[in-house]
Amino acid sequence: MKYIPCQKRRRVIRKEQSGERRELYRCAHGGAETYGKEVEEESCSRCTLRQVLLSHQPCKLQAPANAIYPQPMYGEDGEVRYTPTDAAPPICPRGYARREDDAWTFDSAWYPCPFRAFNNDRKPDGQLQVNAYCSIVKKAVLPKECEHCKGALTQVGASTNPEDIPDFxxxxxxxxxxxxxxxxxxxxxxxxxxxxxxxxxHATYCSQCNWYDKKSQRCKGCGCKVRAEGAALMNKIRMETEHCPRDFW
Known part of the structure:
Protein backbone atom coordinates (compact mmCIF):
# COMPACT_ATOMS: atom_id res chain seq x y z
CA MET A 1 0.00 0.00 0.00
CA LYS A 2 1.22 3.51 -0.77
CA TYR A 3 1.43 5.90 2.13
CA ILE A 4 -1.54 8.13 1.45
CA PRO A 5 -1.47 11.02 3.96
CA CYS A 6 -4.41 11.07 6.35
CA GLN A 7 -4.57 12.19 9.97
CA LYS A 8 -7.50 9.82 10.56
CA ARG A 9 -5.57 6.72 9.51
CA ARG A 10 -3.84 4.63 12.17
CA ARG A 11 -0.81 2.45 11.53
CA VAL A 12 -1.00 -0.94 13.22
CA ILE A 13 1.73 -3.58 13.56
CA ARG A 14 0.15 -6.99 14.08
CA LYS A 15 2.16 -10.00 15.17
CA GLU A 16 1.01 -13.20 13.48
CA GLN A 17 1.13 -16.66 15.11
CA SER A 18 4.14 -17.45 12.96
CA GLY A 19 6.01 -14.60 14.66
CA GLU A 20 5.98 -12.45 11.54
CA ARG A 21 4.99 -8.82 11.96
CA ARG A 22 2.45 -7.40 9.52
CA GLU A 23 1.85 -3.70 8.94
CA LEU A 24 -1.70 -2.54 8.25
CA TYR A 25 -3.80 0.62 8.42
CA ARG A 26 -7.10 1.20 10.18
CA CYS A 27 -9.59 4.04 9.66
CA ALA A 28 -10.23 6.21 12.74
CA HIS A 29 -12.77 8.65 11.26
CA GLY A 30 -16.12 8.02 12.92
CA GLY A 31 -18.03 9.56 10.02
CA ALA A 32 -16.63 7.13 7.45
CA GLU A 33 -18.17 3.81 6.50
CA THR A 34 -14.71 2.26 6.90
CA TYR A 35 -14.45 3.39 10.56
CA GLY A 36 -12.59 0.79 12.62
CA LYS A 37 -11.87 -1.35 9.56
CA GLU A 38 -8.62 -2.16 7.78
CA VAL A 39 -8.18 0.13 4.76
CA GLU A 40 -6.21 -0.08 1.53
CA GLU A 41 -4.89 2.42 -1.01
CA GLU A 42 -8.01 2.38 -3.18
CA SER A 43 -10.51 3.15 -0.42
CA CYS A 44 -8.30 5.86 1.14
CA SER A 45 -7.59 7.63 -2.15
CA ARG A 46 -11.32 7.95 -2.94
CA CYS A 47 -12.49 8.97 0.54
CA THR A 48 -13.81 12.54 0.80
CA LEU A 49 -13.20 12.52 4.56
CA ARG A 50 -9.43 12.07 4.20
CA GLN A 51 -7.46 14.63 6.25
CA VAL A 52 -4.30 15.67 4.42
CA LEU A 53 -2.36 17.94 6.77
CA LEU A 54 -3.96 19.05 10.02
CA SER A 55 -6.47 17.60 12.43
CA HIS A 56 -8.61 19.88 14.60
CA GLN A 57 -11.37 17.56 15.70
CA PRO A 58 -11.26 14.30 17.66
CA CYS A 59 -11.83 10.96 16.00
CA LYS A 60 -14.75 10.09 18.29
CA LEU A 61 -17.35 10.99 15.68
CA GLN A 62 -20.43 8.88 15.13
CA ALA A 63 -21.31 7.78 11.62
CA PRO A 64 -24.84 8.87 10.56
CA ALA A 65 -27.26 6.26 11.90
CA ASN A 66 -30.10 6.91 9.44
CA ALA A 67 -28.31 8.46 6.50
CA ILE A 68 -30.40 9.20 3.42
CA TYR A 69 -27.31 9.53 1.23
CA PRO A 70 -24.47 6.99 0.95
CA GLN A 71 -20.92 8.07 1.72
CA PRO A 72 -19.66 10.28 -1.16
CA MET A 73 -16.35 9.43 -2.78
CA TYR A 74 -13.69 11.19 -4.83
CA GLY A 75 -13.65 10.56 -8.58
CA GLU A 76 -10.55 10.23 -10.75
CA ASP A 77 -10.25 14.01 -11.19
CA GLY A 78 -10.94 14.93 -7.57
CA GLU A 79 -14.67 15.51 -8.02
CA VAL A 80 -17.09 14.50 -5.26
CA ARG A 81 -19.50 11.84 -6.44
CA TYR A 82 -22.58 10.38 -4.75
CA THR A 83 -24.26 7.13 -5.75
CA PRO A 84 -27.77 8.19 -6.92
CA THR A 85 -30.70 7.12 -4.73
CA ASP A 86 -34.47 7.71 -4.76
CA ALA A 87 -33.95 10.86 -2.67
CA ALA A 88 -33.54 14.34 -4.15
CA PRO A 89 -29.94 15.20 -5.14
CA PRO A 90 -27.83 16.44 -2.18
CA ILE A 91 -26.92 20.06 -1.52
CA CYS A 92 -23.74 21.25 -3.24
CA PRO A 93 -20.78 21.01 -0.78
CA ARG A 94 -19.01 24.24 0.14
CA GLY A 95 -16.36 25.14 -2.43
CA TYR A 96 -17.77 22.86 -5.13
CA ALA A 97 -19.95 23.35 -8.21
CA ARG A 98 -22.69 20.95 -9.32
CA ARG A 99 -22.23 19.48 -12.80
CA GLU A 100 -24.86 20.55 -15.29
CA ASP A 101 -25.30 17.05 -16.69
CA ASP A 102 -25.07 15.16 -13.39
CA ALA A 103 -26.83 16.43 -10.26
CA TRP A 104 -24.99 13.87 -8.09
CA THR A 105 -21.45 14.96 -9.03
CA PHE A 106 -19.65 18.12 -7.85
CA ASP A 107 -16.40 19.62 -9.15
CA SER A 108 -14.01 21.38 -6.77
CA ALA A 109 -13.59 25.16 -6.96
CA TRP A 110 -10.79 25.19 -4.35
CA TYR A 111 -7.40 25.99 -5.87
CA PRO A 112 -4.36 24.01 -4.55
CA CYS A 113 -2.79 25.48 -1.39
CA PRO A 114 -0.15 23.84 0.87
CA PHE A 115 -1.43 25.81 3.87
CA ARG A 116 -5.07 24.70 3.66
CA ALA A 117 -6.37 21.57 5.39
CA PHE A 118 -9.79 19.96 5.14
CA ASN A 119 -11.56 18.38 8.09
CA ASN A 120 -14.68 17.09 6.37
CA ASP A 121 -17.61 15.45 8.14
CA ARG A 122 -21.00 14.03 7.25
CA LYS A 123 -24.30 15.59 8.27
CA PRO A 124 -26.96 13.43 9.99
CA ASP A 125 -28.60 12.74 6.62
CA GLY A 126 -25.25 11.60 5.17
CA GLN A 127 -24.41 14.67 3.08
CA LEU A 128 -20.81 15.86 2.91
CA GLN A 129 -19.93 18.89 5.01
CA VAL A 130 -16.69 20.53 3.83
CA ASN A 131 -14.65 22.34 6.51
CA ALA A 132 -11.49 24.16 5.38
CA TYR A 133 -8.84 25.43 7.80
CA CYS A 134 -5.95 27.82 7.01
CA SER A 135 -2.71 27.25 8.95
CA ILE A 136 -1.58 30.82 8.20
CA VAL A 137 -4.49 32.76 9.71
CA LYS A 138 -5.26 29.77 11.97
CA LYS A 139 -9.02 29.71 11.48
CA ALA A 140 -11.72 28.13 9.35
CA VAL A 141 -11.97 29.72 5.91
CA LEU A 142 -14.44 29.97 3.03
CA PRO A 143 -13.55 29.80 -0.69
CA LYS A 144 -13.96 33.58 -1.10
CA GLU A 145 -11.45 34.16 1.71
CA CYS A 146 -8.91 31.86 0.08
CA GLU A 147 -9.19 33.82 -3.15
CA HIS A 148 -7.50 36.77 -1.41
CA CYS A 149 -4.29 34.73 -1.09
CA LYS A 150 -4.26 33.32 -4.60
CA GLY A 151 -1.10 34.31 -6.48
CA ALA A 152 0.72 35.35 -3.32
CA LEU A 153 1.53 31.94 -1.84
CA THR A 154 5.23 32.21 -2.68
CA GLN A 155 5.47 35.25 -0.39
CA VAL A 156 4.07 33.41 2.61
CA GLY A 157 6.67 32.07 5.04
CA ALA A 158 4.97 30.00 7.68
CA SER A 159 4.88 26.55 9.17
CA THR A 160 2.34 24.10 7.78
CA ASN A 161 2.29 22.23 11.08
CA PRO A 162 2.54 23.42 14.70
CA GLU A 163 4.86 20.56 15.72
CA ASP A 164 8.40 21.41 16.84
CA ILE A 165 11.07 21.03 14.18
CA PRO A 166 13.44 18.19 15.18
CA ASP A 167 17.22 18.13 14.83
CA PHE A 168 18.90 15.73 12.42
CA HIS A 202 8.68 16.34 -3.47
CA ALA A 203 6.88 19.46 -4.72
CA THR A 204 3.64 18.91 -2.81
CA TYR A 205 4.97 17.78 0.56
CA CYS A 206 8.76 17.82 1.05
CA SER A 207 9.57 21.26 -0.35
CA GLN A 208 6.62 22.76 1.59
CA CYS A 209 7.52 21.08 4.90
CA ASN A 210 9.40 22.86 7.69
CA TRP A 211 11.23 19.61 8.51
CA TYR A 212 12.93 19.73 5.10
CA ASP A 213 16.39 21.32 4.90
CA LYS A 214 16.63 22.67 1.35
CA LYS A 215 20.36 23.39 1.58
CA SER A 216 21.35 19.78 2.35
CA GLN A 217 18.21 18.30 0.71
CA ARG A 218 17.60 16.19 3.80
CA CYS A 219 14.60 15.49 6.02
CA LYS A 220 15.14 16.37 9.69
CA GLY A 221 12.66 13.72 10.74
CA CYS A 222 14.69 10.78 9.41
CA GLY A 223 17.93 12.42 8.25
CA CYS A 224 17.68 10.91 4.77
CA LYS A 225 18.37 12.55 1.43
CA VAL A 226 15.08 13.52 -0.22
CA ARG A 227 15.40 14.97 -3.72
CA ALA A 228 13.34 15.39 -6.85
CA GLU A 229 15.97 13.40 -8.75
CA GLY A 230 18.61 10.81 -7.99
CA ALA A 231 19.04 7.05 -7.67
CA ALA A 232 17.06 5.16 -5.03
CA LEU A 233 20.07 4.28 -2.84
CA MET A 234 20.80 7.98 -2.37
CA ASN A 235 17.23 9.26 -2.45
CA LYS A 236 14.67 7.96 0.03
CA ILE A 237 11.66 9.28 -1.87
CA ARG A 238 12.59 7.10 -4.85
CA MET A 239 12.22 3.86 -2.82
CA GLU A 240 8.59 2.76 -2.97
CA THR A 241 8.95 0.93 0.36
CA GLU A 242 9.81 4.15 2.23
CA HIS A 243 7.43 6.75 3.62
CA CYS A 244 7.41 10.21 5.17
CA PRO A 245 8.09 10.28 8.97
CA ARG A 246 5.06 12.57 9.28
CA ASP A 247 2.88 10.26 7.15
CA PHE A 248 2.32 12.92 4.47
CA TRP A 249 3.17 10.31 1.82
Whole structure:
Protein backbone atom coordinates (compact mmCIF):
# COMPACT_ATOMS: atom_id res chain seq x y z
CA MET A 1 0.00 0.00 0.00
CA LYS A 2 1.22 3.51 -0.77
CA TYR A 3 1.43 5.90 2.13
CA ILE A 4 -1.54 8.13 1.45
CA PRO A 5 -1.47 11.02 3.96
CA CYS A 6 -4.41 11.07 6.35
CA GLN A 7 -4.57 12.19 9.97
CA LYS A 8 -7.50 9.82 10.56
CA ARG A 9 -5.57 6.72 9.51
CA ARG A 10 -3.84 4.63 12.17
CA ARG A 11 -0.81 2.45 11.53
CA VAL A 12 -1.00 -0.94 13.22
CA ILE A 13 1.73 -3.58 13.56
CA ARG A 14 0.15 -6.99 14.08
CA LYS A 15 2.16 -10.00 15.17
CA GLU A 16 1.01 -13.20 13.48
CA GLN A 17 1.13 -16.66 15.11
CA SER A 18 4.14 -17.45 12.96
CA GLY A 19 6.01 -14.60 14.66
CA GLU A 20 5.98 -12.45 11.54
CA ARG A 21 4.99 -8.82 11.96
CA ARG A 22 2.45 -7.40 9.52
CA GLU A 23 1.85 -3.70 8.94
CA LEU A 24 -1.70 -2.54 8.25
CA TYR A 25 -3.80 0.62 8.42
CA ARG A 26 -7.10 1.20 10.18
CA CYS A 27 -9.59 4.04 9.66
CA ALA A 28 -10.23 6.21 12.74
CA HIS A 29 -12.77 8.65 11.26
CA GLY A 30 -16.12 8.02 12.92
CA GLY A 31 -18.03 9.56 10.02
CA ALA A 32 -16.63 7.13 7.45
CA GLU A 33 -18.17 3.81 6.50
CA THR A 34 -14.71 2.26 6.90
CA TYR A 35 -14.45 3.39 10.56
CA GLY A 36 -12.59 0.79 12.62
CA LYS A 37 -11.87 -1.35 9.56
CA GLU A 38 -8.62 -2.16 7.78
CA VAL A 39 -8.18 0.13 4.76
CA GLU A 40 -6.21 -0.08 1.53
CA GLU A 41 -4.89 2.42 -1.01
CA GLU A 42 -8.01 2.38 -3.18
CA SER A 43 -10.51 3.15 -0.42
CA CYS A 44 -8.30 5.86 1.14
CA SER A 45 -7.59 7.63 -2.15
CA ARG A 46 -11.32 7.95 -2.94
CA CYS A 47 -12.49 8.97 0.54
CA THR A 48 -13.81 12.54 0.80
CA LEU A 49 -13.20 12.52 4.56
CA ARG A 50 -9.43 12.07 4.20
CA GLN A 51 -7.46 14.63 6.25
CA VAL A 52 -4.30 15.67 4.42
CA LEU A 53 -2.36 17.94 6.77
CA LEU A 54 -3.96 19.05 10.02
CA SER A 55 -6.47 17.60 12.43
CA HIS A 56 -8.61 19.88 14.60
CA GLN A 57 -11.37 17.56 15.70
CA PRO A 58 -11.26 14.30 17.66
CA CYS A 59 -11.83 10.96 16.00
CA LYS A 60 -14.75 10.09 18.29
CA LEU A 61 -17.35 10.99 15.68
CA GLN A 62 -20.43 8.88 15.13
CA ALA A 63 -21.31 7.78 11.62
CA PRO A 64 -24.84 8.87 10.56
CA ALA A 65 -27.26 6.26 11.90
CA ASN A 66 -30.10 6.91 9.44
CA ALA A 67 -28.31 8.46 6.50
CA ILE A 68 -30.40 9.20 3.42
CA TYR A 69 -27.31 9.53 1.23
CA PRO A 70 -24.47 6.99 0.95
CA GLN A 71 -20.92 8.07 1.72
CA PRO A 72 -19.66 10.28 -1.16
CA MET A 73 -16.35 9.43 -2.78
CA TYR A 74 -13.69 11.19 -4.83
CA GLY A 75 -13.65 10.56 -8.58
CA GLU A 76 -10.55 10.23 -10.75
CA ASP A 77 -10.25 14.01 -11.19
CA GLY A 78 -10.94 14.93 -7.57
CA GLU A 79 -14.67 15.51 -8.02
CA VAL A 80 -17.09 14.50 -5.26
CA ARG A 81 -19.50 11.84 -6.44
CA TYR A 82 -22.58 10.38 -4.75
CA THR A 83 -24.26 7.13 -5.75
CA PRO A 84 -27.77 8.19 -6.92
CA THR A 85 -30.70 7.12 -4.73
CA ASP A 86 -34.47 7.71 -4.76
CA ALA A 87 -33.95 10.86 -2.67
CA ALA A 88 -33.54 14.34 -4.15
CA PRO A 89 -29.94 15.20 -5.14
CA PRO A 90 -27.83 16.44 -2.18
CA ILE A 91 -26.92 20.06 -1.52
CA CYS A 92 -23.74 21.25 -3.24
CA PRO A 93 -20.78 21.01 -0.78
CA ARG A 94 -19.01 24.24 0.14
CA GLY A 95 -16.36 25.14 -2.43
CA TYR A 96 -17.77 22.86 -5.13
CA ALA A 97 -19.95 23.35 -8.21
CA ARG A 98 -22.69 20.95 -9.32
CA ARG A 99 -22.23 19.48 -12.80
CA GLU A 100 -24.86 20.55 -15.29
CA ASP A 101 -25.30 17.05 -16.69
CA ASP A 102 -25.07 15.16 -13.39
CA ALA A 103 -26.83 16.43 -10.26
CA TRP A 104 -24.99 13.87 -8.09
CA THR A 105 -21.45 14.96 -9.03
CA PHE A 106 -19.65 18.12 -7.85
CA ASP A 107 -16.40 19.62 -9.15
CA SER A 108 -14.01 21.38 -6.77
CA ALA A 109 -13.59 25.16 -6.96
CA TRP A 110 -10.79 25.19 -4.35
CA TYR A 111 -7.40 25.99 -5.87
CA PRO A 112 -4.36 24.01 -4.55
CA CYS A 113 -2.79 25.48 -1.39
CA PRO A 114 -0.15 23.84 0.87
CA PHE A 115 -1.43 25.81 3.87
CA ARG A 116 -5.07 24.70 3.66
CA ALA A 117 -6.37 21.57 5.39
CA PHE A 118 -9.79 19.96 5.14
CA ASN A 119 -11.56 18.38 8.09
CA ASN A 120 -14.68 17.09 6.37
CA ASP A 121 -17.61 15.45 8.14
CA ARG A 122 -21.00 14.03 7.25
CA LYS A 123 -24.30 15.59 8.27
CA PRO A 124 -26.96 13.43 9.99
CA ASP A 125 -28.60 12.74 6.62
CA GLY A 126 -25.25 11.60 5.17
CA GLN A 127 -24.41 14.67 3.08
CA LEU A 128 -20.81 15.86 2.91
CA GLN A 129 -19.93 18.89 5.01
CA VAL A 130 -16.69 20.53 3.83
CA ASN A 131 -14.65 22.34 6.51
CA ALA A 132 -11.49 24.16 5.38
CA TYR A 133 -8.84 25.43 7.80
CA CYS A 134 -5.95 27.82 7.01
CA SER A 135 -2.71 27.25 8.95
CA ILE A 136 -1.58 30.82 8.20
CA VAL A 137 -4.49 32.76 9.71
CA LYS A 138 -5.26 29.77 11.97
CA LYS A 139 -9.02 29.71 11.48
CA ALA A 140 -11.72 28.13 9.35
CA VAL A 141 -11.97 29.72 5.91
CA LEU A 142 -14.44 29.97 3.03
CA PRO A 143 -13.55 29.80 -0.69
CA LYS A 144 -13.96 33.58 -1.10
CA GLU A 145 -11.45 34.16 1.71
CA CYS A 146 -8.91 31.86 0.08
CA GLU A 147 -9.19 33.82 -3.15
CA HIS A 148 -7.50 36.77 -1.41
CA CYS A 149 -4.29 34.73 -1.09
CA LYS A 150 -4.26 33.32 -4.60
CA GLY A 151 -1.10 34.31 -6.48
CA ALA A 152 0.72 35.35 -3.32
CA LEU A 153 1.53 31.94 -1.84
CA THR A 154 5.23 32.21 -2.68
CA GLN A 155 5.47 35.25 -0.39
CA VAL A 156 4.07 33.41 2.61
CA GLY A 157 6.67 32.07 5.04
CA ALA A 158 4.97 30.00 7.68
CA SER A 159 4.88 26.55 9.17
CA THR A 160 2.34 24.10 7.78
CA ASN A 161 2.29 22.23 11.08
CA PRO A 162 2.54 23.42 14.70
CA GLU A 163 4.86 20.56 15.72
CA ASP A 164 8.40 21.41 16.84
CA ILE A 165 11.07 21.03 14.18
CA PRO A 166 13.44 18.19 15.18
CA ASP A 167 17.22 18.13 14.83
CA PHE A 168 18.90 15.73 12.42
CA UNK A 169 19.21 12.26 14.04
CA UNK A 170 22.60 11.12 15.37
CA UNK A 171 24.98 9.47 12.90
CA UNK A 172 24.64 6.04 14.54
CA UNK A 173 20.85 6.15 14.47
CA UNK A 174 20.90 7.39 10.88
CA UNK A 175 23.21 4.54 9.80
CA UNK A 176 20.98 1.90 11.41
CA UNK A 177 17.86 3.46 9.89
CA UNK A 178 19.43 3.64 6.43
CA UNK A 179 20.63 0.03 6.56
CA UNK A 180 17.17 -1.20 7.60
CA UNK A 181 15.53 0.82 4.81
CA UNK A 182 17.87 -0.67 2.20
CA UNK A 183 17.25 -4.21 3.52
CA UNK A 184 13.48 -3.75 3.33
CA UNK A 185 13.78 -2.28 -0.16
CA UNK A 186 15.92 -5.14 -1.48
CA UNK A 187 13.66 -7.73 0.19
CA UNK A 188 10.62 -6.20 -1.55
CA UNK A 189 12.30 -6.51 -4.96
CA UNK A 190 13.73 -2.98 -5.17
CA UNK A 191 10.50 -1.22 -6.24
CA UNK A 192 10.89 2.44 -7.20
CA UNK A 193 8.52 5.34 -7.70
CA UNK A 194 8.25 6.88 -11.15
CA UNK A 195 9.69 10.30 -11.95
CA UNK A 196 6.16 11.71 -11.97
CA UNK A 197 5.40 10.33 -8.51
CA UNK A 198 8.72 11.53 -7.09
CA UNK A 199 8.31 15.04 -8.49
CA UNK A 200 4.73 15.26 -7.20
CA UNK A 201 5.60 14.12 -3.66
CA HIS A 202 8.68 16.34 -3.47
CA ALA A 203 6.88 19.46 -4.72
CA THR A 204 3.64 18.91 -2.81
CA TYR A 205 4.97 17.78 0.56
CA CYS A 206 8.76 17.82 1.05
CA SER A 207 9.57 21.26 -0.35
CA GLN A 208 6.62 22.76 1.59
CA CYS A 209 7.52 21.08 4.90
CA ASN A 210 9.40 22.86 7.69
CA TRP A 211 11.23 19.61 8.51
CA TYR A 212 12.93 19.73 5.10
CA ASP A 213 16.39 21.32 4.90
CA LYS A 214 16.63 22.67 1.35
CA LYS A 215 20.36 23.39 1.58
CA SER A 216 21.35 19.78 2.35
CA GLN A 217 18.21 18.30 0.71
CA ARG A 218 17.60 16.19 3.80
CA CYS A 219 14.60 15.49 6.02
CA LYS A 220 15.14 16.37 9.69
CA GLY A 221 12.66 13.72 10.74
CA CYS A 222 14.69 10.78 9.41
CA GLY A 223 17.93 12.42 8.25
CA CYS A 224 17.68 10.91 4.77
CA LYS A 225 18.37 12.55 1.43
CA VAL A 226 15.08 13.52 -0.22
CA ARG A 227 15.40 14.97 -3.72
CA ALA A 228 13.34 15.39 -6.85
CA GLU A 229 15.97 13.40 -8.75
CA GLY A 230 18.61 10.81 -7.99
CA ALA A 231 19.04 7.05 -7.67
CA ALA A 232 17.06 5.16 -5.03
CA LEU A 233 20.07 4.28 -2.84
CA MET A 234 20.80 7.98 -2.37
CA ASN A 235 17.23 9.26 -2.45
CA LYS A 236 14.67 7.96 0.03
CA ILE A 237 11.66 9.28 -1.87
CA ARG A 238 12.59 7.10 -4.85
CA MET A 239 12.22 3.86 -2.82
CA GLU A 240 8.59 2.76 -2.97
CA THR A 241 8.95 0.93 0.36
CA GLU A 242 9.81 4.15 2.23
CA HIS A 243 7.43 6.75 3.62
CA CYS A 244 7.41 10.21 5.17
CA PRO A 245 8.09 10.28 8.97
CA ARG A 246 5.06 12.57 9.28
CA ASP A 247 2.88 10.26 7.15
CA PHE A 248 2.32 12.92 4.47
CA TRP A 249 3.17 10.31 1.82
Missing amino acids: PAVKKLAVSYWQAVKNWIKAGRPIRTDTEVNHL
